[in-house]
Amino acid sequence: MVVAVVLMILKSLIVSSLLLALFAYLTYIERKVLARFQLRPGPNRVGPFGLLQPLADGLKMALKEEIIPRQADRALYLLAPAISLFAALMAFAVIPFGQPMHIFGQVVPMQIFSPNVGVLYVLAVTSVGIYGITFGGWASQSKYALLGGLRSTAQMISYELAMGLAIVGVLLMAGAADVNRIIAAQHAVWFIIPQILGFVVYFISGVAETNRAPFDLVEAESELVAGYFTEYTGLKWAMYMMAEYINMVTFSSLAATLFLGGWSGLGFLPWVPGIVWYLLKVALFIFLFMWIRATLPRLRYDALMALGWKVLLPVALVNTLGTAVFVSHVL
Amino acid sequence: MIALISYLAGLAALGFGVAVVATRRSVHTAVSLIGNILALAVLFLTYQAQFMAFVEVAVYAGAILILFLFVIALLAAGKEEERDEYGPELAGQVAGAVGAAALTAAALLLALRVHAPRAAAALAHLPKGYGTVQQVGAGLFGSYLLPFELTAPVLLAAIVGVVILARPQRGGGEERA
Numbered sequence: 483m484v485v486a487v488v489l490m491i492l493k494s495l496i497v498s499s500l501l502l503a504l505f506a507y508l509t510y511i512e513r514k515v516l517a518r519f520q521l522r523p524g525p526n527r528v529g530p531f532g533l534l535q536p537l538a539d540g541l542k543m544a545l546k547e548e549i550i551p552r553q554a555d556r557a558l559y560l561l562a563p564a565i566s567l568f569a570a571l572m573a574f575a576v577i578p579f580g581q582p583m584h585i586f587g588q589v590v591p592m593q594i595f596s597p598n599v600g601v602l603y604v605l606a607v608t609s610v611g612i613y614g615i616t617f618g619g620w621a622s623q624s625k626y627a628l629l630g631g632l633r634s635t636a637q638m639i640s641y642e643l644a645m646g647l648a649i650v651g652v653l654l655m656a657g658a659a660d661v662n663r664i665i666a667a668q669h670a671v672w673f674i675i676p677q678i679l680g681f682v683v684y685f686i687s688g689v690a691e692t693n694r695a696p697f698d699l700v701e702a703e704s705e706l707v708a709g710y711f712t713e714y715t716g717l718k719w720a721m722y723m724m725a726e727y728i729n730m731v732t733f734s735s736l737a738a739t740l741f742l743g744g745w746s747g748l749g750f751l752p753w754v755p756g757i758v759w760y761l762l763k764v765a766l767f768i769f770l771f772m773w774i775r776a777t778l779p780r781l782r783y784d785a786l787m788a789l790g791w792k793v794l795l796p797v798a799l800v801n802t803l804g805t806a807v808f809v810s811h812v813l
Numbered sequence: 814m815i816a817l818i819s820y821l822a823g824l825a826a827l828g829f830g831v832a833v834v835a836t837r838r839s840v841h842t843a844v845s846l847i848g849n850i851l852a853l854a855v856l857f858l859t860y861q862a863q864f865m866a867f868v869e870v871a872v873y874a875g876a877i878l879i880l881f882l883f884v885i886a887l888l889a890a891g892k893e894e895e896r897d898e899y900g901p902e903l904a905g906q907v908a909g910a911v912g913a914a915a916l917t918a919a920a921l922l923l924a925l926r927v928h929a930p931r932a933a934a935a936l937a938h939l940p941k942g943y944g945t946v947q948q949v950g951a952g953l954f955g956s957y958l959l960p961f962e963l964t965a966p967v968l969l970a971a972i973v974g975v976v977i978l979a980r981p982q983r984g985g986g987e988e989r990a
Contacts, residue, residue, distance in 0.1 A: 555840070558840065558841075558844065597867075598864075598945050598946070599864045599867055599945075602864065602868065602871065602946075603863075605867070605875075606854075606866075606868070606871040606875065607870075609870070609871050609874065609876070609879075610847075610870060613847065613879070613882075616886070617840075620886050628886065631886070632883065632886060635882075635883060636883070639876060639879055639880075642875070659864075
């Protein structure tokens with residue numbers, strides 16, 4: 483019991499710090515990748531290849547003057563970015579990132595927390611994360627922040643529906659909502675092949691859920707300055723950024739788990755450890771995110787809502803029904 | 814350990830519940846309600862009901878309360894909410910406070926004396942797989958199928974009602990008073 487609790491705390495600490503470090507370098511990678519797409523070098527002044535850029539950015543953030551608008555609802559204004567970051571870190575807890583390891587005679591699962599409804603856990607925690615944005619927009623008491631906050635809330639709850647329904651197909655095929663059993667159910671064929679419709683809906687809604695381009699209307703700088711975090715400065719602003727990038731990692735991890743077999747590898751390369759496969763798959767999705775950002779223009783708001791409610795939701799429904807019929811009559 | 818967590822979560826749920834009534838700004842009320850829902854979810858977790866815990870958070874905190882907040886934020890954007898200047902008289906307030914205290918005490922007594930031992934006994938003999946999606950689903954679509962399906966027309970009626978209420982009135986094109 484004590485060993486299990488200590489292990490859990492240790493794993494949480496390690497994973498949280500790794501995620502925060504990953505955030506720092508994801509900003510660097512994103513800037514580099516975007517720069518390459520636009521035929522320019524990207525950050526290359528601080529350190530070799532600009533590798534120390536994230537550290538410089540972090541220092542700058544930490545030393546910035548904190549500004550709290552006089553009209554702001556102080557308590558909520560301070561709480562909001564913390565909610566976002568907290569939910570982002572929490573959501574990662576159920577992601578399995580490798581096969582269980584044997585350390586000092588103990589079997590240590592490469593996962594922090596393993597509920598029997600892991601997928602629902604991620605959905606529940608990310609839906610709490612939306613409050614960080616809603617409260618941030620409201621507590622700033624500024625019109626741009628409020629409009630940005632409302633816009634993003636509407637967008638996220640709309641796409642959450644389609645996303646949840648897209649996942650149902652996978653749950654039906656695996657016959658479980660436990661991420662480990664979902665991975666085990668994919669040993670014959672990755673779910674991306676039978677669930678391709680579900681995957682497409684899931685991925686598009688994931689881009690919208692993480693507020694990334696082309697669905698980044700929340701921070702449409704030409705109309706809303708920066709949306710819900712317009713009034714935030716320094717580290718509190720950085721916390722929103724951390725939440726966005728960590729959400730991207732969690733989303734990619736969940737995509738890999740649900741549709742690409744998680745940490746399980748290809749059969750002909752049995753000696754490659756699970757964690758490598760996991761990282762490869764996550765990197766693939768994150769690169770896709772960046773590629774899309776570099777390629778596609780931003781959607782108009784009504785087009786975004788129409789896409790969510792009139793295209794993705796019906797497609798996800800049809801996919802769920804089809805999968806249900808298939809599972810109950812064919813399998 | 815589990816008992817301690819469940820008591821703490823229960824206390825937190827009570828505290829947030831009081832805050833829901835006591836806070837003045839409607840957004841703070843919503844925040845308290847979210848806190849209450851999260852504390853209840855922890856309570857569900859201590860009783861092994863993981864599915865219920867996460868569904869509670871996803872549905873109530875993640876969907877319903879967000880819509881509340883939406884309305885609050887849209888209606889009261891930038892405005893101080895109006896306060897009720899004609900509150901109840903002192904005698905009424907005292908009577909209300911005493912009544913509430915008596916009811917709370919009675920409920921607490923009942924909970925500690927009657928329900929706590931029963932809950933402890935039930936927890937000691939949980940059937941295997943208790944609280945899983947499979948069990949809840951079997952209950953929902955097995956023994957409780959009729960009540961479950963009956964909620965569908967209720968929800969449909971609510972949706973139809975909203976559509977009718979929100980529809981612009983035909984003819985004239987004038988705004989309703």
